[in-house]
Amino acid sequence: MLVPTIGLEVHVQLKTRSKMFCGCPVEYGAPPNSHTCPVCLGYPGALPVMNEEALKMSALTGLMLGCAIPDICKFDRKNYFYPDMPKNYQITQYDQPICAGGAVPLHDFAYPKDAQKSITHPGKAVRLTRIHLEEDVAKSQHFETSTGIDFNRAGTPLMEIVSEPEITSPEEAFAYLTSLQQILVYGGVSDADMEKGQLRCDCNVSVRPEGSPELGVKIEIKNMNSISGVRRALAYEIARQTDAVQRGEKLIQSTRRWDDDAGQTFQMRTKESAHDYRYFPDPDLLPVDTRAFMAEVRARRPELPGEKRERFVRDFGVTAYDASVLASENALAVYFEAAAQGARNPKSVANWVINDLLSALNASGTSIVECPIFVGQMRGLVDLIDSGEISNKQGKEVFAEMLATSLPPEVIVERKGLKQVSDTGALEALCDQAIAASAKAVAEYKAGKVQAINSIKGQVMKLSQGKANPQLVGEILARKLAG
Ligand code: ZN
Ligand code: MN
Numbered sequence: 001m002l003v004p005t006i007g008l009e010v011h012v013q014l015k016t017r018s019k020m021f022c023g024c025p026v027e028y029g030a031p032p033n034s035h036t037c038p039v040c041l042g043y044p045g046a047l048p049v050m051n052e053e054a055l056k057m058s059a060l061t062g063l064m065l066g067c068a069i070p071d072i073c074k075f076d077r078k079n080y081f082y083p084d085m086p087k088n089y090q091i092t093q094y095d096q097p098i099c100a101g102g103a104v105p106l107h108d109f110a111y112p113k114d115a116q117k118s119i120t121h122p123g124k125a126v127r128l129t130r131i132h133l134e135e136d137v138a139k140s141q142h143f144e145t146s147t148g149i150d151f152n153r154a155g156t157p158l159m160e161i162v163s164e165p166e167i168t169s170p171e172e173a174f175a176y177l178t179s180l181q182q183i184l185v186y187g188g189v190s191d192a193d194m195e196k197g198q199l200r201c202d203c204n205v206s207v208r209p210e211g212s213p214e215l216g217v218k219i220e221i222k223n224m225n226s227i228s229g230v231r232r233a234l235a236y237e238i239a240r241q242t243d244a245v246q247r248g249e250k251l252i253q254s255t256r257r258w259d260d261d262a263g264q265t266f267q268m269r270t271k272e273s274a275h276d277y278r279y280f281p282d283p284d285l286l287p288v289d290t291r292a293f294m295a296e297v298r299a300r301r302p303e304l305p306g307e308k309r310e311r312f313v314r315d316f317g318v319t320a321y322d323a324s325v326l327a328s329e330n331a332l333a334v335y336f337e338a339a340a341q342g343a344r345n346p347k348s349v350a351n352w353v354i355n356d357l358l359s360a361l362n363a364s365g366t367s368i369v370e371c372p373i374f375v376g377q378m379r380g381l382v383d384l385i386d387s388g389e390i391s392n393k394q395g396k397e398v399f400a401e402m403l404a405t406s407l408p409p410e411v412i413v414e415r416k417g418l419k420q421v422s423d424t425g426a427l428e429a430l431c432d433q434a435i436a437a438s439a440k441a442v443a444e445y446k447a448g449k450v451q452a453i454n455s456i457k458g459q460v461m462k463l464s465q466g467k468a469n470p471q472l473v474g475e476i477l478a479r480k481l482a483g
Contacts, residue, residue, distance in 0.1 A: 002207040002245060004238045005215055006173055007165035010180065011158050012190045013136065013198040014057050020135045020157040021048030021091065028196060032150040040155030042087035048284055050075075052293065054157035057189040058098045058133045059290060059297045061159060064187050064304060067102030067131060069294060074287040075133075078277045083149055084137040092134035092160075094279040098290065099131035104163070105306055109324035110178040112231065115171040126176050129162040159189075165204065165215065170234035177201060177227045182305045186330050194226050201230055207241045216241070217251040221265055224258050233258035237265050308333055316346035325354050332358075332368045338375040344386040352382050356396070360403055372406045373399075381409040388469050394418045420469040424476070427460070427468055431476045434459035445481055453477055 016026055022039035038046040062069050076094035103125040111119055138154040140147050161180065167173050181199060184192040192199040201224055206216035221237055224230045237256070244251055256265040303311075309323040312333075318326070326336045336353050340346035357378070361368060373381075381402065385395040390413055401412045413419055421427060434456050435442055444452035453474070460473045 062099030097132035
């Protein structure tokens with residue numbers, strides 16, 4: 001049997017305000033070539049100046065992923081000739097990168113939904129080789145008879161996260177990217193949106209006979225723009241390589257392009273055309289002593305998604321699944337936590353946020369940050385239900401009104417006259433009235449037909465115009481009929 005081995009190289013656009021080695025602004029979607037200067041256009045004689053914030057963000061990423069941050073890192077020139085890089089070299093880090101080692105934890109809910117029941121290595125963490133910092137290149141745009149180049153992206157800070165080749169399935173690659181993306185967004189280092197090119201992934205994949213210590217011929221796949229696309233590309237490529245090997249075909253080391261519409265990979269180039277980059281230290285840039293800013297970076301490390309999930313389960317009694325949904329986005333986690341804090345039953349708050357609030361927000365395309373229901377009001381609504389002041393059904397009605405008007409739940413309950421009657425005196429009277437009017441049901445109940453109580457209960461609810469607290473009514477009736 002043949003088994004796959006996968007390693008991922010992920011390029012992440014950092015969310016700095018300016019570029020890596022000049023002061024040009026970093027802005028997605030600006031008119032082409034509107035953010036350029038002699039440095040990022042590669043004019044002769046222009047000198048680079050390091051962006052300290054980009055270094056700090058990379059170090060922060062390293063801290064979040066458990067990497068070692070060496071005291072010294074440095075920048076090198078990677079030489080190649082391509083229109084997207086007018087200097088004819090890219091400034092990157094070769095043998096002394098900013099972060100070494102580390103790992104990306106794969107949690108159960110980071111896997112594709114259909115694969116969560118059959119996780120082959122639960123609790124696995126994929127180790128990292130390194131993280132280095134470099135500058136991005138310009139963006140080529142191919143027209144019918146010509147190619148345009150937009151230098152707005154040239155020189156923007158790019159972080160490259162390289163994994164060890166120890167991912168063993170397309171589903172693990174999916175979980176790796178989902179987990180990594182979440183952590184990057186939590187740290188505020190990138191928006192990490194694959195469709196916008198803020199997170200770009202190259203996959204190295206090979207197949208080998210199970211148990212063989214030697215890796216198979218490595219094939220690199222480029223050009224994937226979604227996490228599910230990575231999964232599909234890998235599944236296709238593993239099947240293609242397996243089939244080729246079984247037919248006795250000899251694979252050659254090469255780079256392939258994934259076409260998501262066609263659902264296939266296509267060969268771009270073979271190893272014969274691989275570059276010799278002739279790396280050497282960039283003489284314009286001094287080595288960096290990271291100790292100068294590590295104290296500040298350590299203070300910036302946020303609580304990570306995994307830590308938050310554990311704490312939510314421990315402190316609020318929610319399920320692991322609830323916690324994974326609530327901690328999937330920092331803003332959502334903040335919302336839930338503020339609403340659950342001091343609530344009668346935090347688990348009910350979790351249910352309302354996950355089932356009702358999130359689906360309502362999704363339906364209207366609203367983000368949690370713009371949520372029309374303030375946290376205190378959300379807690380207020382759930383408390384009204386948990387204390388029995390309004391029924392769950394009434395709660396849904398109040399919730400819909402809160403979404404539409406942003407009014408506090410108490411005000412809506414008051415205006416709509418929804419309050420459940422929990423005043424026992426009033427309920428006793430209604431129960432007596434219903435018992436007197438339901439001789440048949442009473443007789444049946446007393447003869448042992450327990451369900452007969454429901455029709456009497458229905459009478460009470462009707463008399464109260466639906467406002468009686470059903471639980472209390474049940475208790476009162478049971479007591480009265482037992483006598
Ligand atoms: Zn510039
Ligand atoms: Mn790179």
